[in-house]
Amino acid sequence: MELIQNNPYRIAGILSNATERELQKQKTKIKAYTKVGKEIKSDFDFQILGSIDRTEDSVIKAFSNVEQNQDKVNYSLFWFLNASPFDNTAIEYLKNGDEEKALEIWEKVTNDKDVNSKNFSAFNNLGTYKLLSEDKSDIKTGIEAKIKLIESEYFESFVHSVADETYTIDNQKQSEKLIDELLTQFKNQFSSSETLQLFSGCNGTTQKYLSKKFTEEPLHKIESQIESCKKKRKADKSRSYEFGLKLFTNTKDDLSLLKSLLGTSDLKYKAVADQLANEIMQCGIDYFNESQENDSSEDFLKQAQELNETALSIAIGKLTRDRAKDSLATLEEMKDREVAQAIALLQSVKDAYETNEQQIRQQVKAHNFK
Structure with missing residues (x-):
């Protein structure tokens, strides 16, 4: 998914709940490297996402895109954060290219479970990982994880992990923003019916x-x-x-x-x-x-x-x-009337022919008799 592969947090080379100090340190470092044309790699490039091309302009834009609280929340929902020991272990596996182990950890703490104070970040991370798949079943699971997080009472904990602790958000509006973004991403990939099927496990409000x-x-x-x-x-x-x-x-x-x-x-x-x-x-x-x-x-x-x-x-x-x-009934009557008129016309032609033929025969007989 484009929004994950070229997420501003990925280009910046940080997780979405990086502290302000970590963000500024990375900003200074990455700008210095790109300015002199030196390639810089981050622990959070993640092999699963493929290669990344950092330019001076893309780096400037990336950091600019995550300055405002609302933007931080929007982009964080399509990236990873480290907010629990589970995340810490899973992300280490992901950095090393062991996707299965990372997935196993996030699934273990989210499958058949409600969102709580210890696993809210796992719901987000699992959702991000699943949205990277080309398999519709995986994408469906990823969407459900994201929506479940946003609609939970612990979404506030997520928001405060990636934005200012004083920042408040409307869960319903955020859910709609997420849906809008997903629809944009799916536009040229799936048909309308396929896209709707991807959201079929979500609740009535989403539907x-x-x-x-x-x-x-x-x-x-x-x-x-x-x-x-x-x-x-x-x-x-x-x-x-x-x-x-x-x-x-x-x-x-x-x-x-x-x-x-x-x-x-x-x-x-x-x-x-x-x-x-x-x-x-x-x-x-x-x-x-x-x-x-x-x-x-x-x-x-x-x-x-x-x-x-x-x-x-x-x-x-x-x-x-x-x-x-x-x-239709009126038109049918007109049709029947036309048919009747045609039959009558044909009958009159036939009668006229028979009458004419009879007269000709009589004239022939009279002529022969003479």
């Missing part, structure tokens, strides 16, 4: 926030598409079939995502689904009326039916569904 984050964009996109289609339809009703079909195609994926996130009983989903269905339906109605008047297409009735059937498949509310059913 509610995720639902809000994931529904805002598709809702806005669908509503924008509806408004755009409405303007085009009113400006050129003869192309309403084309506009309605395009509206469905452009919103299909977003509507499917909302359905999976919210369910069909959710009021927001009902509202946007019915808005979409009504606009597609109106495209069908306008197209039929326009085509009937101008006789511009032989398939206008079939195409209008297609749009109304699409609208019915989307609609949730009773009023919208009833409207779609009524429109």
Whole structure:
């Protein structure tokens, strides 16, 4: 994970609960080394994270990024701290490249346990380690460890370990910041459904926030598409079939995502689904009326039916569904009427032919008789 590999604390070469004195000492040392182009290594580069490229600019930026208390907390949640004998031993293993031993220690003091005064830092460290994995199961465990820490009463102990002891923080807002950052990190790595699955072990508060984050964009996109289609339809009703079909195609994926996130009983989903269905339906109605008047297409009735059937498949509310059913029934009547008219026309042609043929035969007979 980028935010861990290039964490300001890693570039600075310190743990996130380093004292102010340790921080200033490291700052002076690392700046002096980078200024003359001399490579500097830290005990906390950690082999598991791969190589690190320290430049003068990156070092200056790293120390600047961990000056404020809020920033210290934010970046600490994606790094390691040494706040207990367990951490001390595990970090020594990690420095030596023995990841399994380090992991074993942190898992031993966190698995099936609540966050307490002795293991709060282990929850953070375990979470950071797990987030480095490419395995979704590990990442899921890492997220759960972080959220569990932030939502616990001992998160204050974590905060005071990495920031000033007078600093206070809103647990819920910090949880949301963590989620936002994780979503940014996962954006090009996982699909929406995969990302949601990573958070599936978290509580209702997290799920509610995720639902809000994931529904805002598709809702806005669908509503924008509806408004755009409405303007085009009113400006050129003869192309309403084309506009309605395009509206469905452009919103299909977003509507499917909302359905999976919210369910069909959710009021927001009902509202946007019915808005979409009504606009597609109106495209069908306008197209039929326009085509009937101008006789511009032989398939206008079939195409209008297609749009109304699409609208019915989307609609949730009773009023919208009833409207779609009524429109389809009307179109079916028109179709039956056309069929009946066609049959009557064919019959009249047949009758006329038979009558004409009979008259011709009679004339032939009369001629032969003479």
